[in-house]
Amino acid sequence: MSETRKRLKPTIVDVAKLAGTSIATVSRTLSGSSYPVSEATRLNVTKAAEQLGYTPNLIGKMLKTNQSQTIGVLIPSFQNAFYIQIIHGITKTATALGYTVLTFSSQRDVQQERTIINQMLQKQILGLMIASVDTSSSTISHYIENGGRACIFESNFKDSHRFILAKTDMVESGRLAMNYLIEMGHSNIAIITTPLSKQSRRNTIKGCRYAMVDHGLEFTDEDIIIAPFERELDDGLYEFEVGRDLVDLLINRVKKYTAILAVNDLIACGIIKGLKKYGLSVPQDISVMGMDDIPLSSMISPTLSTVHMPSYTLGQKACQLMVDAMKEKEKRYGVALSIRPELVERESVKKLSR
């Protein structure tokens, strides 16, 4: 009884012993190597492995090969359907390409974001797809310098050329939404937004401005109502509540608006709710327009007119790019992907007759 190995998980050594071959042969058979192995031994090994209930230990492999075929996805929140859609897209293509994806949420916490990225690096996850809340690119730079490839969906730091950029065109999105409202006869339009700390937000506003200017309409900072703070609620209602509560502010303005444009659907839904409190109904009394096109938007009443962000597609395409980048030895710089948003006309905007 001296030969009894620890009754723990069997390794290739055990398989080799049982099959009566070398561990190299076992490895070659079981790891899908292209190395030639005779049919006879292959069968033998497979059988032995099965008999022992052998499960390969990827850690061993990873340590040796220094690659994990894994992509880490880091988003600010699981509550936001926009990110969830991106993840969906990523996961689907990644899986198809033989990659595993790990999903993390930073809960909009910069410190946590940094920690997670560093942990990914430590775990040799050399592919990172991220919607960042950081204002500095140093963590990601560090990540890249250590051999990682990064794809950025959102960020607040100046875009460097060291990673893949995959964004929805927010300027276009703002312009699209605003144009639509204008074409529907609106000219007194309020914009409701969370703080402009994120570049994407600023871009959206920029797009709105362009549209107004294009139509020769007046548009001042007064017309932009900014939520006083940003945070992450555990129940995912934050933005909804922002919209709902900012209605109070809006309603007391001297200037009367015929339409409200929210920088995302969740806020827009909150606005509709808030307006109900005042007995105002959408779109009869006032029109509301969102941005993102999350599932919720077609569930509420009235259904929300919005701008569809092809986030699912974005996730897919970005992931493809990512995998390409991970496979290449050399880093490609300045790869960029921009997805054009589309207008979705539903019930929450009324056509004004002039």
Added chain:
Amino acid sequence: MSETRKRLKPTIVDVAKLAGTSIATVSRTLSGSSYPVSEATRLNVTKAAEQLGYTPNLIGKMLKTNQSQTIGVLIPSFQNAFYIQIIHGITKTATALGYTVLTFSSQRDVQQERTIINQMLQKQILGLMIASVDTSSSTISHYIENGGRACIFESNFKDSHRFILAKTDMVESGRLAMNYLIEMGHSNIAIITTPLSKQSRRNTIKGCRYAMVDHGLEFTDEDIIIAPFERELDDGLYEFEVGRDLVDLLINRVKKYTAILAVNDLIACGIIKGLKKYGLSVPQDISVMGMDDIPLSSMISPTLSTVHMPSYTLGQKACQLMVDAMKEKEKRYGVALSIRPELVERESVKKLSR
């Protein structure tokens, strides 16, 4: 120039070399070991590590220690807020306890679920928290036999005593909802549900039955309307659409119902939408009750009366249990956690005067 190491990521060896100590000392300093190291060398090593931009390679550590401080969470869908809440709870406590959590979605695909579990095993992720869609427990059994610890939120196989059970009490939940409707004066109540393939669904229905029987009310299978199929839509609207479309069926019944009970909120929201199509308003014409209490439920109009599942709490407590289990050498069996649901009274149910 013969000593130039590959200009790749520095390892402890490099740090040791620079600090002029042994790799053992470096490991002891940097890995937070309790082993005594003199302040002087500690400082030296730290400095050297910093200077080199050293990042520890967790893979090496994992291979050696055979533990990754990682918990894998596997849910059927990212679209369902109920799971998202659980994940939230898990992530928060796990992080606090120094564990990393990996989130996966099986997209309700049994095959994918199995693949993911096996991959986790291969990657030495020895903690699994899962809402399973599998009908067989064999994959999870295999996982456990190989040293994994599992915590089950939902499953369709007979509960074994080999893992931690963490469920919401669905029978109670069904009873609670039904009781409420009955107390509000309803006796003609329809139940709308997705297929009863999941045990939790069957339990819910069981609870409903109990409530009816308790009140001496009649309740036949006729009153249960079952969706013809189950699937996962990319846009997360599936259950909403089920609810919306099953209204068509319901409306044509001879028996007239005064209330509808949906087995989850998403379906309930769909029902409200569907009823609108027929010009029926909730709760004036008919009452609707949901189950789950997802954020959406307080966003729609009318706000949805439902049964709150403390999924966030469930995630937290389960995670605590999980970490305990992972720390213990010996497996504990039959640990179980059951969370009691709570009634949430909102606007979608009308009190009937008899």
Added chain:
DNA sequence: ATGAAAGCGCTAACAC
């Protein structure tokens, strides 16, 4: 308090 050395499970030269 520090160092030398033996692996953790696996792959990939390199021999035969």
Added chain:
DNA sequence: GTGTTAGCGCTTTCAT
């Protein structure tokens, strides 16, 4: 076609 062996980066006895 198969076996031998040297590590991947790290922790951890066991000496010193």
